[in-house]
Amino acid sequence: MTDRPTEARHSQSAGLHQQQPAEALSLLLDAQIAALSALRPALPALGQAAAVCADALSAGGRMGYAGAGSSGLMAMADCLELAGTFGLPPERTPMLFAGGAAALLHMKGSVEDDSTQAQRDVEAAGIGAGDVLLVLSASGGTPYALAAAGAARQRGARIVGLANVPGAPLLEMADIAVLIETGAEIVAGSTRMGAATAQKVALNMLSVLVGIRLGHVHDGHMVNLVADNAKLVARAARIVSEVAGVPAAMAEAALAASGGGVKPAILVARGMSPERAEARLRETGGHLAPLLD
Structure with a gap:
């Protein structure tokens, strides 16, 4: 895990704890802006993903989301907005979140490693042929995310994988790989920051493009x-x-x-x-x- 860029030390993080509030906040903001710049190389893949999602929805299929921890929260934030914004019925956009509803009140790290539950969640949601599953993981190696992607693919669904680490297993197994290479976090390993921000914006753009393609x-x-x-x-x-x-x-x-x-x-x-x-x-x-x- 220490080889992952998201776990590395950020070049501007030394002495962060000694900075005055204004200076610390400026560094944090710069890191967030830099993370967003990593989206530009991912635009072609996001366009491909939007096309297959829109095609699936047009044909009566579904566009599901899956993730754990911060990545799962970013997925859920996008998923829950689709009904009100674009009139998509919730049953057409299922959400698979590690730990379920209980994890929203107290997120336990252990649920991210529960591959068996991921397989059960895919089965319970009925994800299969004609559907697309958007799977998010900052590291691209979260067991829940990988198991959800694997189970959905076995059942005939197409997989869009979004990860922040080059060569990640999730990207290798995805039909459409969306690499958002945000690099080191200014608080090392805290992927709720730059990586999650970039994932959220990626999903914002993807779902709006889906809405455009659907005529919404x-x-x-x-x-x-x-x-x-x-x-x-x-x-x-x-x-x-x-x-x-x-x-x-x-x-x-x-x-x-x-x-x-x-x-x-x-x-x-x-x-x-x-x-x-x-x-x-x-x-x-x-x-x-x-x-x-």
Whole structure:
């Protein structure tokens, strides 16, 4: 393990404990920014991953997430946002987290080594042919992550592996390997810092690109959002108003006529009936652009 770059001493870490708060925070910020710069070489692989995930979801499959510890938390943060942001039902985006719900209150390191539980989690989630599993591990060697990837692949799923160490086992076994080479942490081995930050941003970008490919993002608007609180109801009305080019009152009326669906409401506001709007969206696979141009 000591050979892993994430376990090495950072060049700026000497004397960190003696720094004044402002200087220490500046070093920590610089380390986070440097970690993000490691994403640029990973962009082609992230694009490939988004394509296979979008294809799986379009064909009725699922896009699952799996991870342990900090990597698992980054995966969960992205996974849980997909329903509200892009209208993806939670059953289409299962989350496999080492230790389950109990580990969210008290994360025990031992669950990261539980390969048997990872296999059980894959089986319980029903991950298999037609699905994609995003597996995250900073070291790329976490037993839970490797076992989840192996079990899902045996059941016919495609594996996207995200890791921060070159040549990691997870990257070797993945169908699509996403290396985010963040290097040494300024607190040696604390991959909740640079490595986790880069993983979170990688997932943000990947899932947004998936949303774009599915037609759930139009001109930077989340046109498939689920408006289940006052803030999102207001946002939905603003989106309909801006995309359809109609006043707020007309946008609200179109939303009401469409049962709250943003995409059909945009078309209703442009003159379609709710039934026609739904039919046309089915024809385009949920993409608005062909119906607005």
